[in-house]
Amino acid sequence: MTTGAGSEQFTRPRGRAPKRVVLLGATGSIGRSTVDLLMRDPESYSVAAIAGGRDHAALARTALAVKAEFVAIRDEDGYAALKEALSGTNIQVAAGREAVIEAATREADLVVSAIVGAAGVEPTHAALSLGRAVALANKECLVCAGAPFMRMAHDKNARLLPIDSEHNAIFQALGGEDVSRIEKMTITASGGPFRSWSKEAIAAATVEQALNHPNWAMGPKNTIDSATLMNKGLELIEAHHIFGVPAEKLDVIVHPQSIVHGLVSFADGSVTAGLARPDMRVPIAHCLAYPERIETPAPRLDLVALGALTFEKPDLERFPALGLALDAMRAGGGLPTVLNAANEIAVEAFLSGRIGFSGIAAHVADALEAALLDGTAREPATVEDALAIDHIVRERSRGALAMNQASGMLTLQ
Known part of the structure; x- marks a missing residue:
């Protein structure tokens, strides 16, 4: 990009x-x-x-x-x-x-x-x-x-x-329609660099491999989230709040070409979708000029040149981080807050070489379990509450990772 x-x-x-x-x-x-x-x-x-x-x-x-x-x-x-x-x-x-x-x-x-x-x-x-x-x-x-x-x-x-390209595509695809008439909202995932890799190969992935995204140029944290598919779970939680759509009406599919960014399925059977080449200047321009439109230098979409668009279901066994995010979204309360904080610390640890790629999801799972046991996963009533939970989870995560690294538990995960 x-x-x-x-x-x-x-x-x-x-x-x-x-x-x-x-x-x-x-x-x-x-x-x-x-x-x-x-x-x-x-x-x-x-x-x-x-x-x-x-x-x-x-x-x-x-x-x-x-x-x-x-x-x-x-x-x-x-x-x-x-x-x-x-x-x-x-x-x-x-x-x-x-x-x-x-x-x-x-x-x-x-x-x-x-x-x-x-x-x-x-x-x-x-x-x-x-x-x-x-x-x-x-x-x-x-x-x-x-x-x-x-x-x-x-x-x-x-x-x-x-x-975000997915939410912006849905926003445009909605066209001001009443969300009560929506059957399903779907965001797409490129699948990241490990879409076709085996579970064993993904577990052994290096930082360099995880940062090699096939379609998007992003910062390191977002790129790692794309590699784990955690980003799609976070985006579903966002969509739940932005559009006021219940969790059961939200879905994600893998679309390697990153051309279709979001789809809205209506009660009458019709489906609208937002399509564009993968260039963040397209959704940014839409927000900058809204409700008008401005030109951008983004590459134009040529469906004939592309020839085919493919879609597949995400594999939660190979990408457990997405499953953790889906569970947190459905459970609600403070679990999304915990999920996000633990994930940020785990991604930092992976980028610095302190844990392996599979250690990211493993750490997040442990953090969610700990928060459920001690009440940290309570519903935040205010932004201050949410930041307090975030702080607790980050400190706990740093401590757990340091302790496990000192004992050698995470070096091979």
Whole structure:
């Protein structure tokens, strides 16, 4: 997937005030694709604020490129370098957790939430609390705290636009229809790099192999989630909250070509689907311009050239992480929060070589069982409750992984 800014410029009618945008997670893959689109139409968009995690150099380059008014870096150690890089400009610079929240709450027409992980929950919730329209690419907001998030969006009449290609495809396929008339919502999975691998080969997979996604260019955490198929479980939990559809009406199928991203089956037997080439600029552009449309440089879909589209059922024996996510979604309560936190820590451990690939799902299963036994899996009433559960599970997960590594239990898993 191409994310570099190009020279073409796509403009909307003159005389209309630029749409003010806040971009959280500006240096990640979604952030870079968003920047690409913003730079192609500088007359239609102005950037009120951007925020990033640790990469002060990339954040400074981005701030200059999009002419941001305010820049926040979460890692306070990067403040001095960021400030120096932007000296001589009118760009305001701040650092730390509160600075990211300040960026999220700047006056804007749209907040693009693309911070990966639980770090994106608090600033996104702060934006929603002000009634901002939010284009959501952060899975954790709805997986960790779906019910409180959706209550806030409803109470503040804040529009939530899904950036994930699957949810965006479903949003478009729905076409404003009453969800009570839906028989089934289906999201698709590419199957990741291990779609045709045996269970034994998957268990022995290396980090390099797991990061070699056949269709999408994503950050490492999302790419590993795609390899385990955990990402599809997280996306089903998101869909449950975004669209208000019960778990029993949600489904996932494997579609290796990544052309059909989501399908909606209605009570009359008709099915609508969202199709596009695998390029995240397509759903991002839909959210940026909504309810209008803008051009993008994304490759156009040619079904004749493709020749065939194939579909298959996911194999829960080879990909147990998806089964764990489905169980957590159906059980509800705080289990999705536990699932997400434990998965993030397990993925970190795999990426750093401390556990094997199959150890990811094994660790998540242990964390879910422990949470059920001690009451950690209670229903979070607020975002603060959800973050508290998240914190407990992360600390417990780090401790368990460290203990098991010290005893040698996880080295071969």
